[in-house]
Amino acid sequence: MSMQVASQAARHSLTRFQRAPKITRKLRRHPKTGLPTPHVKIVTREFAPSRLEEHYHTTLKDDLMYMTYKHEIGERPPPRQIRMTFDPEDPYSKYRHNAPVGGSQFHKKPAPSSSPDNVVRLEKIQLHTMVKEAVANKSQLLSAIMQMKALTGETFQGGGHHAVEGIQIVRAKKSVGGWIRPNVPVGVKVDLKGQAMYDFLGTLVEFVLPRLRDFNGIILPPQSSSIKTPSSVSGVVSFGLPPSALVFFPQIEVNVDAYPKLAGMHIHFVTNAIGVGAQDRARALVSGFQIPFLRR
Amino acid sequence: MFPGPSAKCARLGHFLFLRSLTTEATCAVTRTPTLPVKQATRPQKSDKTSISTAIVLNRAPILTRSSTPFETAYYSYQARIRRALHNPFPYDFYFKQGTLIETRFNLEERKRERLAFGPAFLSKEDVSEEKRAADIAAVEQLAQQEGEGEVLMPRTHPSDTSGDVRSLDRKGQRNLYLLLHVLENGKETWRFPLGKVEKGQFLHQAAQKDLYAECGDEMDTWVVGKAPIGVYKPRQTSAEAQQASEIVFLFKAHIMAGQVKPQGDHIEDFAWLTKEEIKMRVHSHYWDGIKDILSDH
Incomplete structure (x- = not known):
């Protein structure tokens, strides 16, 4: 009995304050809100161990390193000499646009050599939705904003992180005759990083994808398709979920009726892979988190 | 058509043959009576290399690590x-x-x-x-x-308390590796599953085949990638080395389901072990060759 009490006391000493610290200096008041502000900048970090992140570090990382390792002997040949369209020394073309001959060759960018530092890893997940009706009536976006908020819980500069942008409104860039004008809000997007990213991924893989009847996997492009496209060298895996799939997210499932209209969304898994074959390396990583792929 | 890395490995094996031949040619030059000292310092290499594959069969952690x-x-x-x-x-x-x-x-x-x-x-x-x-x-x-209040499964399995090293459920928070206890040439050793590569066989295919040959096919396994993850040169006496030098390529594999069923009389036992437990069982030379490819987690 006494041992139980002692172990409970030890646990409580780790998990709770015994007594709130005494505030000796008077707290400043925020000039706008009038709320007391602490003397120090408070930043929140991880508040629980992340299962998927641990899975990445204990299992996936090793396997991905073995699978994507490219053995290179000696130094790489120097990059191709790039010739400019116009003579750069010519005073006429000196400060003018002078593109290299043959284009930027972005699709031929070689992958960095294999090293422990650039084993492929997940950098962020971007959720993105476009609501067509918002062009006519921007209040149609409210449902999509609330839906993203419920899914991710992200807020602007949430947890004191200045780089966290929360839920962002996407505005139109171009003018398309009779339909869209620049600067009209048409969509919503969220960037997830770190713990929030792994939590969302876990929810997606465990609650949503197994319950989708007509989803067998992300469709891979046919084998004959070109590997020299900008998308295949940028290490991003994307797919979309229809509005009917969103009801399976537990965050939305609890009160589906509260949303006037659910909007489907695109999900982009952004990895650090770059160069030729980057998308394949990104797919290998994402499939390690149990996202299925399917070849038609 | 052919998978890149494995073709490279096959070629690597070929180079080894070539190199041993060229080494022999230089040795023939040094065997002239003018340079007797050099011959003594540089042992004669064999003209044969036997290539084997060993499989580091891994059971990934099945529990999250407990926090400190x-x-x-x-x-x-x-x-x-x-x-x-x-x-x-x-x-x-x-x-x-x-x-x-x-x-x-x-x-x-x-x-x-x-x-x-x-x-x-x-x-x-x-x-x-x-x-x-x-x-x-x-x-x-x-x-x-709603049927709440179900008790969670304990984080220690009965095999942890009973010390059953054959169980795949033991040490849920750690990476486990398969080790076989074999009796070969009158010597008892612990080692990874091992097998010879036949001529014209790809290394990664040989690895899968050798794993089934020693551990039975009553398990689902997946060999990670087509390139070996490491190489180990067994310690040989000079007489053995003259006959045939030996080289072992290590492959990583995962076990998904099933259990090992040892095939053959030379295998006496098997065990699923963590990195520290492997160190206690294997010879120091073997340990030096494999320690860096095992996970500390």
Whole structure:
């Protein structure tokens, strides 16, 4: 009995304050809100161990390193000499646009050599939705904003992180005759990083994808398709979920009726892979988190 | 058509043959009576290399790691900060007013607040004692209906307490590796599953075949990648080395389901072991060759 009490006391000493610290200096008041502000900048970090992140570090990382390792002997040949369209020394073309001959060759960018530092890893997940009706009536976006908020819980500069942008409104860039004008809000997007990213991924893989009847996997492009496209060298895996799939997210499932209209969304898994074959390396990583792929 | 890395490995084996031949040619030059000292310092290499594949069969962790006391304290501190700073919860968006589910959420939320900030933090609820007791009873009844309160599985398996090293459920938080206890040439050793590569066979295919040959096909396995993850040169006496030098390519594989069923009389036992336990069983030369490819986690 006494041992139980002692172990409970030890646990409580780790998990709770015994007594709130005494505030000796008077707290400043925020000039706008009038709320007391602490003397120090408070930043929140991880508040629980992340299962998927641990899975990445204990299992996936090793396997991905073995699978994507490219053995290179000696130094790489120097990059191709790039010739400019116009003579750069010519005073006429000196400060003018002078593109290299043959284009930027972005699709031929070689992958960095294999090293422990650039084993492929997940950098962020971007959720993105476009609501067509918002062009006519921007209040149609409210449902999509609330839906993203419920899914991710992200807020602007949430947890004191200045780089966290929360839920962002996407505005139109171009003018398309009779339909869209620049600067009209048409969509919503969220960037997830770190713990929030792994939590969302876990929810997606465990609650949503197994319950989708007509989803067998992300469709891979046919084998004959070109590997020299900008998308295949940028290490991003994307797919979309229809509005009917969103009801399976537990965050939305609890009160589906509260949303006037659910909007489907695109999900982009952004990895650090770059160069030729980057998308394949990104797919290998994402499939390690149990996202299925399917070849038609 | 052919997978790149494996073709490279096959070629690598070919180079080894070539190199041993060229080495022999230089040795033939040094064997002239003018340079007897050099011959003594440089042992003669064989003209044959036997290539084998060994499989590092891994069972990945099946449990999350338990937090250290420091981590526990850190996480609960961060959770407290988060709880203190979070945006107001939109009750009317998630709950209809006065429902049982809202009552349950309120009760649970008060419990969490008490756990985070201590009993003195919460202000007293302005509900009568009867109402509070009725709420608690209703919530308990709801929990019973929903079948809550199931006990979680313990984090230690019976095989941990009984010390059963053959079980795949032992040490759920660690990476386990398969080691075979074999009797070869009158010597008892612990080693990874091993097999010879036949001529014209790809290394990764040979690895899969050799694994089945020694451990049976009553398990689902997956060999990671087509390139070896390491190379090991067994210690040989000079007489053995003259006959045939030996080289072992290590491959990583995962076990998904099933269990090992040793094939052949030379295998006496098998064990699923962590890195530290492997060190206690294998020879020091073998350990030096394999220690860097095993996971510390």
